[in-house]
Amino acid sequence: MQASSPPTPAGCDGACATCDLHERDAFLPLSDAERDAIAVFRSGSREVAAGRLIIEEHRRSPNLYTLYSGWAFRFKTLSDGRRQILNFLLPGDFMGLQDEFAEGTTYGVEAATDCTLCVFPRDRLWDFFNRQPKLGYAITWLAANEEKAVDDNLVTAGRRAAAERVAMVLLHLYRRAERVGLAADGRVPFFPFQQQHIADAVGLSLVHTNKTLRKLQRLGLHRLEGNVLEILEPHALEQLGDYFERPQRPTPLI
Amino acid sequence: MQASSPPTPAGCDGACATCDLHERDAFLPLSDAERDAIAVFRSGSREVAAGRLIIEEHRRSPNLYTLYSGWAFRFKTLSDGRRQILNFLLPGDFMGLQDEFAEGTTYGVEAATDCTLCVFPRDRLWDFFNRQPKLGYAITWLAANEEKAVDDNLVTAGRRAAAERVAMVLLHLYRRAERVGLAADGRVPFFPFQQQHIADAVGLSLVHTNKTLRKLQRLGLHRLEGNVLEILEPHALEQLGDYFERPQRPTPLI
DNA sequence: CGACCCTTTGAGGGCCGTCAAAGGGGGTGG
DNA sequence: CCACCCCCTTTGACGGCCCTCAAAGGGTCG
Numbered sequence: 001m002q003a004s005s006p007p008t009p010a011g012c013d014g015a016c017a018t019c020d021l022h023e024r025d026a027f028l029p030l031s032d033a034e035r036d037a038i039a040v041f042r043s044g045s046r047e048v049a050a051g052r053l054i055i056e057e058h059r060r061s062p063n064l065y066t067l068y069s070g071w072a073f074r075f076k077t078l079s080d081g082r083r084q085i086l087n088f089l090l091p092g093d094f095m096g097l098q099d100e101f102a103e104g105t106t107y108g109v110e111a112a113t114d115c116t117l118c119v120f121p122r123d124r125l126w127d128f129f130n131r132q133p134k135l136g137y138a139i140t141w142l143a144a145n146e147e148k149a150v151d152d153n154l155v156t157a158g159r160r161a162a163a164e165r166v167a168m169v170l171l172h173l174y175r176r177a178e179r180v181g182l183a184a185d186g187r188v189p190f191f192p193f194q195q196q197h198i199a200d201a202v203g204l205s206l207v208h209t210n211k212t213l214r215k216l217q218r219l220g221l222h223r224l225e226g227n228v229l230e231i232l233e234p235h236a237l238e239q240l241g242d243y244f245e246r247p248q249r250p251t252p253l254i
Numbered sequence: 255m256q257a258s259s260p261p262t263p264a265g266c267d268g269a270c271a272t273c274d275l276h277e278r279d280a281f282l283p284l285s286d287a288e289r290d291a292i293a294v295f296r297s298g299s300r301e302v303a304a305g306r307l308i309i310e311e312h313r314r315s316p317n318l319y320t321l322y323s324g325w326a327f328r329f330k331t332l333s334d335g336r337r338q339i340l341n342f343l344l345p346g347d348f349m350g351l352q353d354e355f356a357e358g359t360t361y362g363v364e365a366a367t368d369c370t371l372c373v374f375p376r377d378r379l380w381d382f383f384n385r386q387p388k389l390g391y392a393i394t395w396l397a398a399n400e401e402k403a404v405d406d407n408l409v410t411a412g413r414r415a416a417a418e419r420v421a422m423v424l425l426h427l428y429r430r431a432e433r434v435g436l437a438a439d440g441r442v443p444f445f446p447f448q449q450q451h452i453a454d455a456v457g458l459s460l461v462h463t464n465k466t467l468r469k470l471q472r473l474g475l476h477r478l479e480g481n482v483l484e485i486l487e488p489h490a491l492e493q494l495g496d497y498f499e500r501p502q503r504p505t506p507l508i
Numbered sequence: 509c510g511a512c513c514c515t516t517t518g519a520g521g522g523c524c525g526t527c528a529a530a531g532g533g534g535g536t537g538g
Numbered sequence: 539c540c541a542c543c544c545c546c547t548t549t550g551a552c553g554g555c556c557c558t559c560a561a562a563g564g565g566t567c568g
Contacts, residue, residue, distance in 0.1 A: 078414070097394070150408060151361060158411035
């Protein structure tokens, strides 16, 4: 099941001016001056292997990151080991802001697949805002957008029944993936999450998550086998999860 | 029980230069130029009675707000009426950012007590960022800080047992109130929430929330009667809720 | 005094968690 | 090339936490 892996993404050559992520229509176009400012802000890139931590819980990260390729997730753990996934990270997502303004990091970020990251030193953030208010505005946009995702997950964990939770998270992950070209035609060809991840995201136990996934699959709503996810009945999943979303407009990319 | 109400706060006279919230040491001091910029951004003030909506769900608000006085909360509802409270709002909190970047508002904000708000027209936000990058940075700070609160609530709803949830939310509300002078010495003299609010915040039913509150009260951890909340054993509540937090540093105030 | 809202308590059941163990695929080492 | 091991998935059994239903208690307001 772990055998298939996505085609290795085009590496980031370190030049933001030729960054191919910016070409995608999921993201807002940038002026040359803005690209230059981002290049100045950026200190380099970093590779993190699947399963390793990008940001450690309870330790202040000296860097902020943009996920350039791969899948990751943000999480918190309680002292007895219970883990809650807060939200998922896909290419273009910005991370590390929350602890800019706190005493210490309060969450961790783990790479679900091999990941490539753009690295931004935390201590250049204010200078970046100052030089390019428009990009500061863009970062605020990204922060607000991430909060919306956490809001949705909170409603899921707090108020949805098991089948509703699973329906919602499958649809959410598919749509996020489709938006950045990691899925198409109802199919995520390299779905990187195990059932434990889904359980940790929606607030169910692993066993009950499995039973619920099987139930929805028997109903023909989706297919999750190996690491291929297929959304067979998007409308039914929407209905079941009470989860309707308009297509997202292009977002900024730092 | 609804009889006692807090002393009416000093009204906002409309001049940010003399705003008394800024004097509190919970907030970062501002330069005169910054206060002026905020005054230009601000279009007026608004009063909302307890129980009324500040921001309506699914409708785009033309304004952003800072809560000047009172208690409020942000929430989402599912189509069958189930409601989840996302986070609580106290004086100094900024609201409305999330839908700046979305198609429509995806959450509502309700006043739990009579509230006074500073009103900021949404369409002046970019100009505000442009003129005062430092205050744009401050808004990002506020957004990131609010996301941290939602993160915590998600862990609560997703992974904590009933008693843990209740312990955590009581402690959280007390600390938030204490920080802005609405509580002291383990006592919140005008606690504005009903058990239904607590239930909606932690993801439990009203009945089970009541039973859990009574259980913790019998154990002597807290007292909640009428609209007075007393935290009797903060250390025990921390331990039970696995919820430890360092005192928060001063935050920006817009 | 009655209506209404919120709180409180009890009864019963179902959803979901925990425990346990088998199945299956891939990787590793012999 | 095969055997073994490990990780993940799957299924069953059982129990308990929490939800729903129901109704009484208490305070406030008209």
